[in-house]
Amino acid sequence: MANIQIDELREKLDDINLQLLDLINERAELAKEIGRVKKAQGINRFDPVRERKMLDLLSEKNRGPFDTSTLQHIFKEIFKASLELQEDDHRKALLVSRKRQPDNTVIDIKGEKIGNGGQVLISGPCAVESYEQVAEVAKAVKKQGFKMLRGGAFKPRTSPYDFQGLGEEGLKILKQVADEYDLAVVSEIVNPADIEMAVKYVDVIQIGARNMQNFELLKAAGSVDKPVLLKRGLSATIQEFINAAEYIVSNGNTQVMLCERGIRTYEKATRNTLDITAVPILKQETHLPVLVDVTHSTGRKDLLLPAAKAGLAIGADGIMVEVHPDPAVALSDAAQQLDIPQYEKFVDDLKASGLFNPAKVTPSTL
Numbered sequence: 001m002a003n004i005q006i007d008e009l010r011e012k013l014d015d016i017n018l019q020l021l022d023l024i025n026e027r028a029e030l031a032k033e034i035g036r037v038k039k040a041q042g043i044n045r046f047d048p049v050r051e052r053k054m055l056d057l058l059s060e061k062n063r064g065p066f067d068t069s070t071l072q073h074i075f076k077e078i079f080k081a082s083l084e085l086q087e088d089d090h091r092k093a094l095l096v097s098r099k100r101q102p103d104n105t106v107i108d109i110k111g112e113k114i115g116n117g118g119q120v121l122i123s124g125p126c127a128v129e130s131y132e133q134v135a136e137v138a139k140a141v142k143k144q145g146f147k148m149l150r151g152g153a154f155k156p157r158t159s160p161y162d163f164q165g166l167g168e169e170g171l172k173i174l175k176q177v178a179d180e181y182d183l184a185v186v187s188e189i190v191n192p193a194d195i196e197m198a199v200k201y202v203d204v205i206q207i208g209a210r211n212m213q214n215f216e217l218l219k220a221a222g223s224v225d226k227p228v229l230l231k232r233g234l235s236a237t238i239q240e241f242i243n244a245a246e247y248i249v250s251n252g253n254t255q256v257m258l259c260e261r262g263i264r265t266y267e268k269a270t271r272n273t274l275d276i277t278a279v280p281i282l283k284q285e286t287h288l289p290v291l292v293d294v295t296h297s298t299g300r301k302d303l304l305l306p307a308a309k310a311g312l313a314i315g316a317d318g319i320m321v322e323v324h325p326d327p328a329v330a331l332s333d334a335a336q337q338l339d340i341p342q343y344e345k346f347v348d349d350l351k352a353s354g355l356f357n358p359a360k361v362t363p364s365t366l
């Protein structure tokens with residue numbers, strides 16, 4: 001008898017559950033619609049004032065048996081879920097998202113294709129110090145059959161008293177050497193006003209970790225027709241990183257590559273903590289090429305090779321590593337740069353690992 005009573009009551013509950021289900025989804029559709037209108041008007045998704053008003057009304061109308069704080073808790077969860085739905089809609093809409101463009105973005109840098117399955121190695125000194133220094137590294141890069149030469153002319157250093165780079169003079173040296181060895185130049189730009197000047201010298205504009213959220217710089221890099229290598233910020237989440245790339249692409253420049261370079265954590269054994277799973281996450285979420293900077297993430301020569309292997313194994317489109325003819329006297333990052341024999345061994349070991357499938361280079365059109 002008692003069970004029949006329970007069964008009847010449960011039937012009523014089932015009915016109510018289904019009504020709630022319909023209502024809650026109807027509510028979600030309305031919240032999504034509001035989200036779309038807000039996006040079009042550039043209004044923030046989260047509206048605490050509106051949420052407070054709804055909670056107050058619920059409190060006023062509540063006749064129990066639930067007490068108001070319990071109900072407010074439940075409704076707050078519903079508001080939160082609506083906000084997440086709105087966010088999902090916005091994320092789907094990102095130009096850099098894989099949902100928007102299923103095919104990989106492939107970037108052609110002087111005949112070397114990034115994002116096309118083959119992997120690239122970008123190497124060079126931390127900072128440009130002289131023509132001779134850059135030329136010596138360029139020779140080693142060329143000998144290994146690579147195309148991309150990195151070098152910093154503008155150096156955003158932690159201390160204002162550290163070497164700040166040679167500026168435009170450094171870019172001229174890079175261009176001269178790259179032309180002589182038929183290489184492509186990757187160099188960091190730190191000031192939006194320098195972007196126009198830099199495109200004369202570089203093949204790839206690098207935006208460094210410290211500038212990942214320098215939105216004016218991102219917009220300036222987005223307004224030129226030049227590939228951009230965007231590094232992940234020191235404490236940036238993957239979502240913030242993706243949004244930074246969106247700044248560039250939404251300004252018109254679709255040639256963006258992402259570079260995981262380690263994030264700041266409590267761990268002191270390495271300079272930064274290489275967030276290795278950021279690579280497949282970025283590859284899943286976006287259609288952009290993803291690189292791993294093994295030098296800045298580890299800050300340790302003994303970890304460059306295992307970190308590079310891990311990067312390639314997990315799906316990176318390339319590796320970035322610092323090389324200097326005489327690291328002991330380098331004006332920056334002295335401890336973590338490879339000398340040329342160490343670089344050659346690093347490349348040999350990487351090639352021998354079976355993980356490295358170098359991108360094919362078609363003859364330069366220059």
Ligand SMILES: C=C(O[C@@H]1C=C(C(=O)O)C=C[C@H]1O)C(=O)O
Pocket residue numbers: 030031032034035045046047048050051078079080082083
């Ligand atoms: C739906 C809206 O967006 C968000 C979600 C809310 C909700 O689910 O009721 C309320 C306010 C906002 O934080 C809105 O502004 O009305």
